[in-house]
Amino acid sequence: MGSHHLILRIVTKFLVSTIILFGLYVQFHGDYSPGGGFQAGVIFAVAFILYGVVFSLRQAKQVFPPWLVHKLMALGVLIYAGTGVVSMLLGYEFLNYGAFTQDHPSHGQHWGILVIELGVGVTVTGVMVAIYYAFAARPPRISDEEW
């Protein structure tokens, strides 16, 4: 992309940081307000996709390289399932979050929910961005007049 769309690019730079901040809020505040890992993951992905749309796919891939995206997809599932395995190793049932704080079960629930929501968020971010990369890497460059 050349030097045009100046306003669009400046606004995008502001928006991307705001979107990521909002995504973090949705991610880690999901047990108090609407939202959670899935929504937060989508919001993170939207930030990167917006960056990729307004700047270029190449720049987006420099910020968030595809190999990292592909690792993140699997990492989220690992975080989630690993939580269950850890609770099993501590002598509880699979995904029983009471395992994390023996003396205060509801605190353990908080920790468990936080960790697995993180897993959900990481996977969803990875998958959404990976799908976007996969789609956007295919077509030839479109000029603005074609629409």
Next chain:
Amino acid sequence: MLVLTAFAITRTNRLFSSVMLAGMFSLLSALLFVVLDAVDVAFTEAAVGAGISTVLMLSTLALTSRVEKPSRRPPWIPLFVVGMTGAVLIYGTLDMPNFGSHTAPPQTHVSPEYLSQSPEDIGVPNVVTAVLASYRGYDTLGEVAVVFTAGIGVLMLISGLKRRRRRRPEGDKREDA
């Protein structure tokens, strides 16, 4: 407005405008979910439906063409299928309890238990998160696995061929060595 947008989607044959209208449709249904007090669902609908899927549809458009091909066959079979589905759906609503009814199955089955127990069991103010992450942890794990599998599927379908061609020489080298 939802119905109007749906009709507009079916009437236009410029695919770009129908993608934009589909985004509007998602946004409108997100508003509908807000009105129904399902803020989590509205959130998801707005982010996924109006945000990401619009971008993905646009990239798909860039891969294909921008104008719908005129169909040559008369639309009787699709019309029949759509009509039948609509009729069955309307028939299904006849058995549904009234909106906000106290005796509806969702109000009497497990929800009261979740609503009354979750502050003690889990101590999380958002009951939706409590149900998803704690009571139904296995389900959510399955959902994450589904998302992961879908991602892998799309990657293999769309970018797999190119990568395989690129990797073929490397693999051969490795076999030789």
